[in-house]
Amino acid sequence: MTSMTQTLLNFLFPPCCPICHVRLLCHDHDQLCQDCHNRLQPSPDWFCRRCGRDNHSGSETDDCPSCRDDPLMPDCVMAPFIFAPPISRLLVGLKFSDRGQWAALIAKLCWQHTGLMLRQQQIDCIIPIPLHPWRLMARRYNQSALLAGQLAQLLQKPMVTTVLHRVHWTTPQTRLGALMRRRNVAHAFRAVGDPCAGRSVLLVDDVLTTGATVYSATRALKQAGIGRVVVMCVARAMEPIRQ
Ligand SMILES: [Zn+2]
Numbered sequence: 584m585t586s587m588t589q590t591l592l593n594f595l596f597p598p599c600c601p602i603c604h605v606r607l608l609c610h611d612h613d614q615l616c617q618d619c620h621n622r623l624q625p626s627p628d629w630f631c632r633r634c635g636r637d638n639h640s641g642s643e644t645d646d647c648p649s650c651r652d653d654p655l656m657p658d659c660v661m662a663p664f665i666f667a668p669p670i671s672r673l674l675v676g677l678k679f680s681d682r683g684q685w686a687a688l689i690a691k692l693c694w695q696h697t698g699l700m701l702r703q704q705q706i707d708c709i710i711p712i713p714l715h716p717w718r719l720m721a722r723r724y725n726q727s728a729l730l731a732g733q734l735a736q737l738l739q740k741p742m743v744t745t746v747l748h749r750v751h752w753t754t755p756q757t758r759l760g761a762l763m764r765r766r767n768v769a770h771a772f773r774a775v776g777d778p779c780a781g782r783s784v785l786l787v788d789d790v791l792t793t794g795a796t797v798y799s800a801t802r803a804l805k806q807a808g809i810g811r812v813v814v815m816c817v818a819r820a821m822e823p824i825r826q
């Protein structure tokens with residue numbers, strides 16, 4: 584797009600904050616206004632850096648009793664925000680209201696909070712949590728793939744969608760407790776190593792609740808020979824977890 588076309592488009596459709604619709608002073612459409620930006624809640628740091636679980640010790644560590652002896656757990660879990668407004672509104676809009684254009688903004692917010700850490704992980708490729716083909720047909724797009732595509736651009740690494748597959752239809756996790764979530768997705772994924780065998784992958788999902796989905800996908804990836812799995816979920820749900 585030429586700069587003149589962009590200027591004309593900005594004149595006709597001035598950039599607005601997607602949350603409160605206040606007009607933005609900059610020319611970038613993928614922004615929150617300052618007020619909404621100030622309301623973002625960063626995730627607290629008492630979660631295990633490796634598996635993302637509350638490690639109960641009150642300090643951030645590289646591993647915890649839940650993941651220390653399990654090589655099939657992720658190597659690092661990042662969830663930069665708490666699932667609360669305004670990030671929750673962006674994620675719900677992205678997932679259920681056809682707001683695919685918000686993926687760029689959400690990825691940019693993640694990048695602002697975790698870009699340095701992400702670069703240190705030396706990621707080779709980005710893999711989104713896949714939807715089951717039937718669900719993909721019904722929803723028409725995979726919100727995790729939209730986010731992964733944007734993160735791939737920021738990291739300048741390829742997104743790969745041929746490695747991880749969802750092979751079982753699962754009920755939505757939203758209404759299930761922790762144990763049922765684990766059972767629900769235990770065998771939901773199948774992975775083939777090529778072309779990421781031995782590589783470091785960034786596995787992308789929208790919300791981290793109990794971790795059941797990303798743990799199950801990580802297990803499939805590592806069993807298929809993927810070297811390292813770093814998980815990026817945009818937000819962490821802080822609701823009390825039912826066992
Ligand atoms: Zn706003």
Ligand SMILES: [Zn+2]
Pocket residue numbers: 631632633634635636645646647648649650651
């Ligand atoms: Zn852990």
